[in-house]
Amino acid sequence: MRFFQNANYPFLQWRKRAYLITAALLVVGIGSMILHSAKGEGWLNYGVDFTGGTVVQVSFTHPVTEEQVRAATTAAGQHWEITRFGNANDFLVRTPTFGQEAGADAQSRVTRAMSTRFKPVVQGQRGGDFRIVRTEAVGPKAGSELERRALIAILLSFAAILGYLALRFEWRFALAAVIATMHDVLVTLGFLAVTRTEISLGTVAAVLTVLGYSMHDTIIVFDRVREDLAKPRHGRSFVDILNKAINETLPRTLLTVGTVMATLMALLLFGGPVIFGFTLVLVLGIAIGTFSSIFVASPVLYEIERHFPRKEKKEQAVRSSTGSRRATQARPAEARTR
16 A cells, blocks of 8 residues: 555645744743743652652552542641552652662651551551552662763764764754754653653653654655755756655655554553653654654755755856846847847
8 A cells, every 4th residue: 555655745835834833832841841940840840760769659459539648648747749650549659768778768657647547458467548569769869860861862862963964964954953853852841841741761761762763754854855956956946855855755754653653552551650651752752753854854954955055056046147147238239239
C-alpha cells in the first residue's frame, strides 16, 4: 500500500499558521514555567532524582482518595508531597530527608502519620488498611550533580548535531535543524510544566530520545532538499524545492510515526506506572518532532535562505541585474540606428 504517493501539499504556504501554533505552544509552556517559579514551586516538577529526599510508596488494601491520605499526614503535622502512583490504591509520599538512616526514619514517620487515620497491615495478622511497599533515598548533592550532567548531555548533543550537519550539509541546514530541535525540547518541557509531570532520569532519557528522532526526521527532508538543489531548477523556486522534498518524504514520515506511536500507545496503556512518565514524554515528543520536521525546520531553512542567500544565488542576481542594465542601454542605440 502506497499512501500519499502523489502528495502535493503547499506546506511552505502554510508556514504562518504553523508559526502561530508554535508561538502559542511556547508561550503557554514558558508562561507556565515562569508562573510556577514565581509561586516558589520551581520551573519544573523535579523528582527525587534531582532534588534529593526520600520517596515512600504506600499501598492501601482498598481504594482511597488523595485527600484522605493528605488529611492523615496533615493530622500528624506533616505537609509532604503526595501523588497517586498507578492505580487507586498506591501513593508516593515524598519527604525532604535523605540517606539510609533518614530513609528508615522517613518510613517510620510515614507509617505513624498514616496510622492516625488508617490501620497498618501487620504480618501474620488479618485486616489492615495500608503497608509500605518501598523506600528510596537520594541525597541533594547527587541530585544537583544529576541535574548538571543532564543539562550537559543535552547541550553536547546540540553541539554534536550542529557540527555533523555543518559538515554533512552546510551551516544553513545545521542552524535550521538545531532551531527545530530546540523547539521540540522547549515545547516538551512546557508540556511537563503545565501538567506538573515529575522530571526524573527517565524523563531526561525520553527527551534525548525525542531529540534524536526529530533530528533524524529533519535530516531525511534536508537530504532530499540538498539532492534537488544539485539538479537544474528549470524555473523552480526554493519554496517549490522545499515543498517537493517534504511531499516526497511524507509517506515515510507518516508511516514511521504511525508504527512508533502504535508501540508507544501500547506501552502507555499497558506498561504500568513505572514507565508511564517516560512513555508519555516520548508520545508527546514524537508528535511534536514530526510537526517540527514539516512545519518548523523547512520554514526556518527558507527564512535563513531568504536572508542569507548562497554565493551562487547572489552571483546569479548580479548577472541578471547586469544583463538588464545592458539591455536597457542597448535599446536607445537600436532606436537611433533605425
